[in-house]
Amino acid sequence: MRIALINPIARRTQGYHTVGCQIPQLGLQVLAQLTPREHHVDLIDEVFGHDATDQVIRRGNYDLVGVTSYTSGATRAYEIAAQARAADIPCIIGGPHASAMPHEAAQYFDSVAVGETDDIYADIMADAARGGLKRHYKGDLPDLERPGVGRARQDLQPINGTYGVAAIQTSRGCPVGCEYCSVTRFNGAPIRRRRIEDILDEWRNTPKGFLFVVDDNFFGVGEKHAIWAKQLLRAIVRQDRQRSWVSRNLGTPQRRWFSQTTINMGDDLEGMRLARKAGCCGMFVGFETFNARSLKDYHKGVNRKNLSRYQELVHGFHKAGIAVFGGFIVGADEDDEETVSATAVEAVRLGVDTIQITNLTPLPGTRMYDRYVQDGRIFATNYPQDWERYTFVETVYHPRKMSAQRLDETIYELRYLAAREPWVWKRTLRTMWRTRNFAAAAFIHGMNAGWKRMARVQAPRDEQRFGVQFTTNPRTELIREAFGFFQRRWTSPAT
Secondary structure (H helix, E strand, O other), X not given: OEEEEEEOOOOOXXXXXXXXXXXXXHHXXXXXXXXXXXXXXXXXXXXXXXXXXXXXXXXXXXXXXXXXXXXXXXXXXXXXXXXXXXXXXXXXXXXXXXXXXXHHHHOOOOEEEEOOOOOOHHHHHHHHHOOOOOOEEEOOOOOOOOOOOOOOOOOXXXXXXXXXXXXXXXXXXXXXXXXXXXXXXXXOOOOEEOOHHHHHHHHHHOOOOEEEEOOOOOOOOOHHHHHHHHHHHHHHHHHHHHHOHHHHHHOOOOOEEEEEEOHHHHHOHHHHHHHHHOOXXXXXXEEEOOOHHHHHHHOOHHXXXXXXXXXXXXXXXXXXXXXXXXXXXXXXXXXXXXXXXXXXXXXXXXXXXXXXXXXXXXXXXXXXXXHHHHHOOEOOOOXXXXXXXXXXXXXXXXXXXXXXXXXXXXHHHHHHHHHHOOOHHXXXXXXXXXXXXXXXXXXXXXXXXXXXXXXXXXXXXXXXXHOOOOOOOHHHHHXXXXXXXXXXXXXXXXO
């Protein structure tokens, strides 16, 4: 069979997928690795554009189209299914959105796979080869310690572009169970680990020099998780020293990488120093908010426990030479018009090296979505068209303390200034000073430059929606200080 595996991107989306290098759709690379070699696989990632998908499906030279999709790409996924059906090509969808909304997806696709598909993919391939795809498939949580499970086909690049980095996964699952996140429901609460030997083999055979370790929680919570993470890091360091003269004599890792973790990692100096030795230059940390009540609503217990120690923990990352990429969400019931500016200033005061402030977005498959639907708070419900609005850059529900429009306007102020203020190099130098790590500073420079580029890309849509008028006010003055090198004053949000 000739198989096209597609990552759909909403046509109207201009958001965080445009930041920096395009990151691989790892799930499709994992499926490609599982595909028997007698079949030919093409990967199409619409982060590089939509034309390739339309052209190859129109030619009709595939025997199967497979799609994985997040919620924002669901509308586009259904368009792809219509094209495939028009060309008499069987089509199947999996991934987070289809798993959360299988009955909706089944209206557009010939087949729907729910959950992780590692253990059922062979059956899907066999059924497709004989022309008998089932309407529904249900996957369980596979044992990642089995040889080869979770491995990606790292040599496979999209036919419509080239990834600037590689992606690899060492674990799945997250025990935190945030109210707005579908990971725990989709991948389970227990953190399941791959075999260290398998990770090392994929690590050294990955062709790229920079990796995104896509684990939802690399370091985990609790001693058991920390012990495993440090075992992996020591193994990576040993492998580097065995295979590279530079690593052996200069201590320079063969590959640089970043990942996602919880704030508690900042308390483990040994773990962070090992991470740096293994090549880590930055960690994405989900701070979410500085408001304790909002953290409680989010079910973010690990953050509530450490809220008073944020400064100390960020300093712990920097002391080990690791930059902090801070994720923040605005739109909780406690948030008001001042939250965006206050969050930006507080984050910079703490020393967060790059910040990502997104709109709270209740996604299908989360407890928050279920609750907001029950309460009638979501207004973007013209499905499937409105799924394109679930992009983290637009409010799709009714906040408590302001209108959805007003919330979007306050975030627009942040993007407006981010696109125009000369702040990127200042933040790069500050990261260099705090981490004493050139790789960390280079990573942060790329992320901040990418964020500024995203803000500029978003600007025409912002201007169309909000108008070109922009007035200076106390909030924008605070944001300007956040983009500066030093802060003359700051406002601490209520906790």
